[in-house]
Amino acid sequence: MIPIQHRDLEKLAQRHWEAIKNYAEKGTKKFDLKYFDDAIKKYFEGITFEQIVLASPSEIDDLVEIWNAHQCKDKEDFQGFLTYYGYLTNGFVRKKENDEETKYSSKDIVESLNISVCPYCNRNYIKLVETERKVKEEIEVTKEEKVKIRIDELDHFYPKKKYPFLAVSFYNLIPSCKTCNQTFKGTKLVSVNPYSKIEEFSFGLKIENSKFYYDKDGFCIDYERAREVLKENYKVFHIKELYDQHKDQVLELIQKQITYPDSYIDELFKKYEGTFFRNKEDVIRHLSNGIMEEENFHLRPLSKLTHDIAQELGLLD
Known part of the structure; x- marks a missing residue:
């Protein structure tokens, strides 16, 4: 949400x-x-x-x-x-x-x-x-x-x-x-109005086994904080069930964190600064196909999930 x-x-x-x-x-x-x-x-x-x-x-x-x-x-x-x-x-x-x-x-x-x-x-x-x-x-x-x-x-x-x-x-x-x-x-009541100030929360990452970097069964998405903050919204809108269908995108982020070291990101930023990229977050957005600025989460699907996982992986400062 x-x-x-x-x-x-x-x-x-x-x-x-x-x-x-x-x-x-x-x-x-x-x-x-x-x-x-x-x-x-x-x-x-x-x-x-x-x-x-x-x-x-x-x-x-x-x-x-x-x-x-x-x-x-x-x-x-x-x-x-x-x-x-x-x-x-x-x-x-x-x-x-x-x-x-x-x-x-x-x-x-x-x-x-x-x-x-x-x-x-x-x-x-x-x-x-x-x-x-x-x-x-x-x-x-x-x-x-x-x-x-x-x-x-x-x-x-x-x-x-x-x-x-x-x-x-x-x-x-x-x-x-x-x-x-x-x-x-439908006619159900939920707890958090999107026009309200939403308490801070993030989606996390839990590593289950050593297969995490090439198999979706090697990790799971951590919903604990989202469940605490969103309450009825979390249940009614089936956040876990929906987001678990997109573990492949999380896996891609894990793989990009491994295959795109800081030196590669720095190189891309240096090469295209002022043309394609304003800052290093723009580079991460380009590599992850996501939106990294919180104020723009409303423009692309799963942008908050992408942002939170990228941040946990150290792709974002």
Whole structure:
């Protein structure tokens, strides 16, 4: 698991709120801002709809505690929240002064965060694909119409069915892969929100026998610290089961640590400094086919695992 990091995260959250607010002010009269504020006040004293949408991960945790404490909850009070999430999936449509339509959608959230790889597993790419499918409106109609559909995933950290008031809250919407979102998590609760500051942990290496440098059975990946920090995330997203399938990549790192001594790395860096490589970590990245900077873990699958094992092997300072 990796954190979601962006230098303008608060600005992106504010843009998210503005899109929702503008649509509520100009869109359907059934679900206007007063509707949302009234629904919130029924369960959360002194809290506004805007505060719910912009609530930080820790504030969301507090709101969930309040919600759980209510003995009687009528989820019908929050139908508009779920409806607005449906609008977000397809895009809030607004019109400019020149009557051109503009949209803000879940696709904008993922693209603006510049996340390529799922933060839950750091293994699968997040797909943003536009494609076409053929549909028939009626059985008798033989003419087929092509419509565009988009494939992307936003997980609700706190499931929207159980916590409908968080259906459009920015920090409750986690860009994720389909496997983590639908296959593993679904409506389960997990413990670590990727928008939160994640306690430091690393994947380690345990040597089992002398075959470790040419046989995957000669070593195992140490998950102890990851299990302690990630807790329910570690279980729900099957981190061990998934990562054990990639022991071949760890074996390659072990072999490269043996076959590429420091003198060879120094030679490559000296030869290509300023062209291919900015520093020695760039050389290691080139040799390991991984990303070595923590702030870029979101760009390539298994980048944290690659980084941690490379560091333990002494490939990184």
